[in-house]
Amino acid sequence: MTPKKISTAQLRKQNRNQVFRAVYDAENPMTKQEIAQKLHLSLPTVTQNLKELFDECLLAYAGTDASTGGRKARLIALDENAYFSVGIELSPKHIRYIAINLKAKELAYERVEHAFTNTSEYRIFYAEKLEEFLNKFHLSRERLLGVGITLPGIVSEQKEIVEIAPVLHIRRMKLSLFTENIPYPTFVQNDASAGGVAEWWNxxxxxxxAYLFVGKGVGGALMMDGKSFEGQNRHSGEFGHMCIVPNGRPCNCGRRGCLEAYCSTSCITDDLGLSPEEFFTALARNDPKVTAIWEEYSDYLVTAIHNIHMVMDCDIVLGGSLTPYFQSQLPYLRKKLRERSFFPDEEDFLFLGKCEGKANCVGVALHFIAGFLESI
Structure with a gap:
């Protein structure tokens, strides 16, 4: 089959994106000559594209290269803070705000204690807090690419609704209600799917x-070659509502025996009247009651992880607000997985997320960063 020819305009856009990504992906600033050599493009082509990118304030000079006897070549780097995006995470008891730059580095973060209610007053509240957040951290609205909103529910972009969010007690709610008070480009995404994007980035x-998110709700995401695998009905990764104990404990979704009913963070915090720090401090002291609860909790968690791995045969990243506390327990969890595994000699496949409790709001903010990078 004869390769499809691309137009001059397409070629120019392709070259421009290649030049930009060469600088974006580089660990260190580059010279114009290094960019041309890396991309096998002519120096005039690279020069023209660099000029356009400098004119748009996306690149900046970062000193000069070591002299080789002639005029020192200028080093070129990304202006990481040229643009930014914001992620907002809605959860039962609090709201998180994060601003990230073009390299997904945190510019500002704030957590607001405010219980979720399905009311216009609540939606006005978090929109007003967004404006306060931008003002507080001196974030220019002219450089804001967009605002992502993430929540613990199944989001249908096609139907433009949140189909169900058990821990928030909502069903078939229009996405437009979540965004109507925000005067910037917006995007709404399931929290665990957003968390998977953030962890994949790192x-x-x-x-x-496979990303397994453990919070007040339990969910996840499947990431393949940099993209989320959402399934035929966009329901993939709903690990929290797979049954691990038939006719077991009641779940917020109305069914019984779901993973969420056994591995929600509430099982080892709210239900016991403890904070995560208090629970894991007591566990380190070998408190008998806490140790027994942890053994049961970790059994269910390991069962879920093992089942996901048996189906997917890929690395599993465990994330959520408990990630810092799971660090000391990782060898224990891996040991239990080896004991349960049909392939006990395989290498460790369980890892902890790097974004900890901020993964969801980072991930939904990345929607606009990724879109911007593709548009260059």
């Missing part, structure tokens, strides 16, 4: 990854 393993 992941340097093989081409597939």
């Amino acid at each position: 992941y340097d393993g093989p081409s597939a990854m």
Whole structure:
């Protein structure tokens, strides 16, 4: 089959994106000559594209290269803060705000204690807090790419609704209600799917990854070659509502025996009247009651992780607000997985997320960063 020819305009856009990504992906600033050599493009082509990118304030000079006897070549780097995006995470008891730059580095973060209610007053509240957040951290609205909103529910972009969010007690709610008070480009996404995007951004393993999010709700995402695998009905990764105990504990979704009913953070915090820090401090002291609860909790968690791995045969990243506390328990969890595994000699496949409790709002903010990078 004869390769499809691309137009001059398409070629120019392709070259422009290649030049930009060469600088964006580089660990260190580059010279114009290094960019041309890396991309196998002519120096005039690189020069013209660099000029356009400088004119748009996307690049900046970062000193000069070491002299080789002639005029020192100027080093070129990304202006990471040229644009930014914001992620908002809605949860039962609090709201998180984060601003990230073009390299997904945190510019500002704030957590607001405010219980979720399905009311216009609540939606006005978090929109007003967004404006306060931008003002507080001196974030220019002219450089704001967009605002992502993430929540613990199944989001249908096609139907433009949140189909169900058990922990928020909402069903079939229009997406427009979540965004109507925000005067910027917006995007709404399931929290665990957003968390998977954030963890994939920081992941340097093989081409597939399963993300298991443990919070007040339990969910997840499947990432393949940099993209979320959402399934035929966009329901993939709903690990929290797979049954692990038939006719077991009641779940917020109305069914019984779901993973969420056994591994929600509430099971080891709210239900016991403890904070995560208090629970894991007591666990480190070998408190008998806490130790027994942890053994049961970790059994269910390991069962879920094992089942996901048996189906997907890929690395599993465990994330959520408990990630810092799971660090000391990772060897224990891996040991239990090896004992349960049908393939006990395989290498460790369980890893902890790097974004901890901020993964969801980072991930939904990345929607606009990724879109911007593709548009260059």
